Each structure stands twice: as C-alpha cells, then as structure tokens.
Amino acid sequence: MKQYLEIGKVNNTHGLKGEIKLSMWCDDIDYLKQLKTVYLDDEGKIPLTLINARSQKNIAILKFAEITSVEQAQELKNKVLYCNRDDATIDDGAYYLADVIGCKVVDVDTNEDYGKIVDVMNYGAGDIYDVKKGKKHNLIPVTDDIVKKIDAENGVVEIKPMKGLFDED
The missing domain is CATH 2.30.30.240 (PRC-barrel domain)
Known part of the structure; x- marks a missing residue:
C-alpha cells in the first residue's frame, strides 16, 4: 500500500498572501482539516505545514506556513499534493x-x-x-x-x- 496519497491538484492562487486553490481528490474538506502537513512529493520528502483549510464551492483554499506571497503560491500551480496516510483517519469500512x-x-x-x-x-x-x-x-x-x-x-x-x-x- 502506498504511504503517501494524492489529495488534490493546485489549480490557482487565492489572494495575495500565498493561499492556494486545490481541486480536492479526497471526500471533503474535513479530511484535509485533519492534516498538519502535506507534501509536494509522493515520498514525503518535501513537506508543507498546513495552517488553514476551508472550502469554497467545490474546492479547498489552503494556507501553508512556508508560502507567504502570491509569487510563492504561483510556483505550486498544477502540482499534486500528497498526505501521509497515517496522519488522517477514515471511517470504518471506508478505503482509499x-x-x-x-x-x-x-x-x-x-x-x-x-x-x-x-x-x-x-x-x-x-x-x-x-x-x-x-x-x-x-x-x-x-x-x-x-x-x-x-x-x-x-x-x-x-x-x-x-x-x-x-x-x-
């Protein structure tokens, strides 16, 4: 089983303070809110500290401690984000x-x-x-x-x- 799972793809920036818009590939925003760290790679070597996650229509708006400007956020466009499966829980009977x-x-x-x-x-x-x-x-x-x-x-x-x-x- 894969340890690091895809949670979505960054499709744009949001605002001027480095927030990003994420097309979620997980069930909902509540799953993302469990996470403290997400990763830019499928091996967990490039972490980002998640400090806020909220939904807006069918996307997530995420804020990371390491990303503080729109220019930094633009570098994440079209990147897939990952989570460590051990950092979140799913319902009994659910599966990835x-x-x-x-x-x-x-x-x-x-x-x-x-x-x-x-x-x-x-x-x-x-x-x-x-x-x-x-x-x-x-x-x-x-x-x-x-x-x-x-x-x-x-x-x-x-x-x-x-x-x-x-x-x-």
Missing part, C-alpha cells in the same frame, strides 16, 4: 482509492476471476473501476447492485455482474 488499484475482481457467487483494477475513474455520477484481464479492459460501475464487497486489505473486490457487463460467450 489507491488501495483498490491492483485488487483482483471476482464473482461473488462463482469466484470467477475478471481481472485486476488498473484505474478508478469518476465522471460525476460515481466511481468506475477499469478492470483489465490480459489485453481486455472492462468498465465496472461502483454501485451497491454490482460491487458487493471491497476488501482492499486482502486485495479482492467481489462483484455480482449484471447482464452485459462482460462479453458473454
């Missing part, structure tokens, strides 16, 4: 999308292997798993009717495929 990637997808009834999750996409209506087996990709909508159990810790997602989800021989 990064932990689902690589999971094997199996039929809940027959244990048939459908492949591995290689990506998680979201176009607004909900998550979609990109499942690859061999050279073939299948897209699986993440709904309660289809995805029955997500066991990211053991690397298995159990599904009940609906008719037409996979090519039928």
Whole structure:
C-alpha cells in the first residue's frame, strides 16, 4: 500500500498572501482539516505545514506556513499534493482509492476471476473501476447492485455482474 496519497491538484492562487486553490481528490474538506502537513512529493520528502483549510464551492483554499506571497503560491500551480496516510483517519469500512488499484475482481457467487483494477475513474455520477484481464479492459460501475464487497486489505473486490457487463460467450 502506498504511504503517501494524492489529495488534490493546485489549480490557482487565492489572494495575495500565498493561499492556494486545490481541486480536492479526497471526500471533503474535513479530511484535509485533519492534516498538519502535506507534501509536494509522493515520498514525503518535501513537506508543507498546513495552517488553514476551508472550502469554497467545490474546492479547498489552503494556507501553508512556508508560502507567504502570491509569487510563492504561483510556483505550486498544477502540482499534486500528497498526505501521509497515517496522519488522517477514515471511517470504518471506508478505503482509499489507491488501495483498490491492483485488487483482483471476482464473482461473488462463482469466484470467477475478471481481472485486476488498473484505474478508478469518476465522471460525476460515481466511481468506475477499469478492470483489465490480459489485453481486455472492462468498465465496472461502483454501485451497491454490482460491487458487493471491497476488501482492499486482502486485495479482492467481489462483484455480482449484471447482464452485459462482460462479453458473454
């Protein structure tokens, strides 16, 4: 499992005192408010001290101790920010999308292997798993009717495929 997880992408500056606008890739602002430090790299080597996080519409406005001017904030534009998974808590039964990637997808009834999750996409209506087996990709909508159990810790997602989800021989 990855230790440092993507939390969003800096899309702009906010004001003149070094605040940034972040497109959040986490559930909500409450997740970000748990963090004291975020990182500019996926290894935790370039920390930024988070001193304030607030939401504005569907983005987060963040203030870091190290960034005090709009010019410094501009240097962060288009950068992805990371957090250490140990610095925040998530609800019981919740999981990080990064932990689902690589999971094997199996039929809940027959244990048939459908492949591995290689990506998680979201176009607004909900998550979609990109499942690859061999050279073939299948897209699986993440709904309660289809995805029955997500066991990211053991690397298995159990599904009940609906008719037409996979090519039928």
